[in-house]
Amino acid sequence: MSKVTVVIAEDNESMRASVRGLLADEFDIIGEASDGIEAVDLAESLTPDAIVMDVSMPRLGGIEAARRLRQRGCRSAVVFLSVHRQRRIVHDALLIPDSGYVSKSDAGQELADAVRAVTGGASYVSRSLER
Numbered sequence: 571m572s573k574v575t576v577v578i579a580e581d582n583e584s585m586r587a588s589v590r591g592l593l594a595d596e597f598d599i600i601g602e603a604s605d606g607i608e609a610v611d612l613a614e615s616l617t618p619d620a621i622v623m624d625v626s627m628p629r630l631g632g633i634e635a636a637r638r639l640r641q642r643g644c645r646s647a648v649v650f651l652s653v654h655r656q657r658r659i660v661h662d663a664l665l666i667p668d669s670g671y672v673s674k675s676d677a678g679q680e681l682a683d684a685v686r687a688v689t690g691g692a693s694y695v696s697r698s699l700e701r
Contacts, residue, residue, distance in 0.1 A: 579609035606630025647688035670694030
């Protein structure tokens with residue numbers, strides 16, 4: 571059985587490395603982007619099973635990048651990874667079909683679970699945000 575393929579879209583290089591470290595044993599990291607435009611281009615060319623996408627990135631934010639991908643027919647599941655905890659931002663992100671939302675402070679414990687959930691057809695929200 572082949573591994574789930576993942577693209578990481580995160581503008582902070584050290585955070586991108588952390589995400590890679592959290593996921594690399596279980597998932598096949600097939601690409602990395604440092605902004606939203608790059609994320610859209612990579613997702614369209616590589617068609618990953620999932621994209622782990624920061625909400626706030628240069629040139630194009632993660633939510634808008636995911637909207638563009640859906641408009642263009644990309645069906646990759648999306649896990650939004652963010653420091654933002656405001657209900658409005660979480661709500662806007664979860665309006666994207668096949669998505670989940672993980673707080674960066676919860677990533678160490680929850681990111682792999684979130685990728686598994688969204689690629690399996692479920693949604694996911696960090697437990698700390700459900701309160």
